[in-house]
Amino acid sequence: MKAMVYDNYGSPDVLELREIEKPTPKDDEVLIKVHAASVNAIEYRFLLGTPFLARIVAGGLLKPKRKVLGVDVAGRVEAVGVNFKQFQPGDEVFGLSFINGAFAEYFCAPEAQIQMVLKPASISFEEAAAVPCSVSTALICLRDFGQIQPGQKVLINGASGAVGTFAVQIAKAYGTEVTGVCSTKNLDMVHSIGTDRVIDYTQENFAQNEGHYDLIYDAVRKRSFSDCRRALSPQGTYVTTAWSPLLALQEKWISMTGSQKMVPMNPMDRPDEKDMLELKELLETGKVTPYIDRRYTLSELPEALRHYGTGHARGKIVITI
Ligand SMILES: NC(=O)c1ccc[n+]([C@@H]2O[C@H](COP(=O)([O-])OP(=O)(O)OC[C@H]3O[C@@H](n4cnc5c(N)ncnc54)[C@H](OP(=O)(O)O)[C@@H]3O)[C@@H](O)[C@H]2O)c1
Structure with missing residues (x-):
C-alpha cells in the first residue's frame, strides 16, 4: 500500500510517498481502508520533533518510532480480528488514532488505541476526517x-x-x-x-x-x-x-x-466514547459543519503541512486518499 513515511524529524520535505506492506489485523485489531484524513497541530509537531516533549510522546528521542503520521481517520472497515467487536467489515467509520498512521491507504490499530464511531450517512468521508481531533x-x-x-x-x-x-x-x-x-x-x-x-x-x-x-x-x-x-x-x-x-x-x-x-488544556486529555457520541450528534444535527480550507492528495501531504505551518490556514486541511 502507499503511505507517507518519515524516517527523521524535520520539515515537511522529509516525508516520502512509499510502497509499504499492507497490515494484516491481529486478533484485537481493525483494518480500515482510509478515505480521508486531516492535518492537526499534533502531526505537525511530531513531524518537526519540537518541542522536545513531542519526541517523548512520539516514542523516539532521536528518530520517530511511528513512521506514518495521521491522527484523524475516516474510512471503511476492511477486516477485523476475532476479538475486535466494535465494527464489522463494510462499516463506514471515523475517529481518532492515538498512535497516528492515517496518512496511508490502510490504517490498522487495536481497539484500545482508537476512539471511533460509525460515520453518519449524511456526512462525507472528508467532512468526517476534518472533525475528530x-x-x-x-x-x-x-x-x-x-x-x-x-x-x-x-x-x-x-x-x-x-x-x-x-x-x-x-x-x-x-x-x-x-x-x-x-x-x-x-x-x-x-x-x-x-x-x-x-x-x-x-x-x-x-x-x-x-x-x-x-x-x-x-x-x-x-x-x-x-x-x-x-x-x-x-x-x-x-x-x-x-x-x-x-x-x-x-x-x-x-x-x-x-x-x-x-x-x-492538559495535552494528555483524550476524548472518550461519550465525547465521540456527542461530536457525532453535533454533526448529525447540523449544529457543527466543518469548514474545509483546502483539500490535498496523499502525495501532496508535505504541501498541506507547509500550509498548516504558516499558522494562517482557515478551518481544516483535509487529505483525500
Ligand atoms: N488542530 C487540533 O486538533 C488541535 C488539537 C489540540 C490542540 N491544538 C492546539 O490548538 C492551537 C490551535 O490549533 P489550530 O489547528 O486550530 O490552529 P490553526 O488552524 O493553525 O490556526 C490558524 C488560524 O489562527 C488565526 N490566527 C493567527 N494569529 C492570530 C492572532 N494573533 N489572533 C487571532 N487569530 C489568529 C489565523 O487567522 P489569520 O490568518 O487571520 O491570522 C488562522 O485562521 C494550537 O496551539 C494547537 O497546538 C490543536
Missing part, C-alpha cells in the same frame, strides 16, 4: 474546562482556525452569545459560521472590553490570561489550548487568589 479539543475545552452555560457571553480567539471554527459552532450549540476574533480577511467567514459579533484583531484589542466575557477561549494560544483578565467578568474563565508546567502552577495560584479562573 479539532472538535474534541474544542468540546473538551469549552464544556469541561470552560463549564460553558447557556446565555453566557463567550469569546473565541482564533475563530478562523481549525479548532476555532468548531469552537464557535459548539459555543452556539450550547446557547451562548459568541464573539469571534480573527483578521480582516476572515471576517466574513467567521461571521458565516454563526458568530454574533466578529472582532478584527488587526483593528481592535478585545482585551480592552472591560469585564465583558464570561468565558474566553484562546484557541490559538496568542493571548495570555494576564492579557485577557480585564475582559473577563468577575467570575469569568479563561481557557487556552496551551499547556506547560508553569501554566499549571499559574492555574492553581489564580484559583487560590481570585474569583476568576484560568484553565490550560
Whole structure:
C-alpha cells in the first residue's frame, strides 16, 4: 500500500510517498481502508520533533518510532480480528488514532488505541476526517474546562482556525452569545459560521472590553490570561489550548487568589466514547459543519503541512486518499 513515511524529524520535505506492506489485523485489531484524513497541530509537531516533549510522546528521542503520521481517520472497515467487536467489515467509520498512521491507504490499530464511531450517512468521508481531533479539543475545552452555560457571553480567539471554527459552532450549540476574533480577511467567514459579533484583531484589542466575557477561549494560544483578565467578568474563565508546567502552577495560584479562573488544556486529555457520541450528534444535527480550507492528495501531504505551518490556514486541511 502507499503511505507517507518519515524516517527523521524535520520539515515537511522529509516525508516520502512509499510502497509499504499492507497490515494484516491481529486478533484485537481493525483494518480500515482510509478515505480521508486531516492535518492537526499534533502531526505537525511530531513531524518537526519540537518541542522536545513531542519526541517523548512520539516514542523516539532521536528518530520517530511511528513512521506514518495521521491522527484523524475516516474510512471503511476492511477486516477485523476475532476479538475486535466494535465494527464489522463494510462499516463506514471515523475517529481518532492515538498512535497516528492515517496518512496511508490502510490504517490498522487495536481497539484500545482508537476512539471511533460509525460515520453518519449524511456526512462525507472528508467532512468526517476534518472533525475528530479539532472538535474534541474544542468540546473538551469549552464544556469541561470552560463549564460553558447557556446565555453566557463567550469569546473565541482564533475563530478562523481549525479548532476555532468548531469552537464557535459548539459555543452556539450550547446557547451562548459568541464573539469571534480573527483578521480582516476572515471576517466574513467567521461571521458565516454563526458568530454574533466578529472582532478584527488587526483593528481592535478585545482585551480592552472591560469585564465583558464570561468565558474566553484562546484557541490559538496568542493571548495570555494576564492579557485577557480585564475582559473577563468577575467570575469569568479563561481557557487556552496551551499547556506547560508553569501554566499549571499559574492555574492553581489564580484559583487560590481570585474569583476568576484560568484553565490550560492538559495535552494528555483524550476524548472518550461519550465525547465521540456527542461530536457525532453535533454533526448529525447540523449544529457543527466543518469548514474545509483546502483539500490535498496523499502525495501532496508535505504541501498541506507547509500550509498548516504558516499558522494562517482557515478551518481544516483535509487529505483525500
Ligand atoms: N488542530 C487540533 O486538533 C488541535 C488539537 C489540540 C490542540 N491544538 C492546539 O490548538 C492551537 C490551535 O490549533 P489550530 O489547528 O486550530 O490552529 P490553526 O488552524 O493553525 O490556526 C490558524 C488560524 O489562527 C488565526 N490566527 C493567527 N494569529 C492570530 C492572532 N494573533 N489572533 C487571532 N487569530 C489568529 C489565523 O487567522 P489569520 O490568518 O487571520 O491570522 C488562522 O485562521 C494550537 O496551539 C494547537 O497546538 C490543536
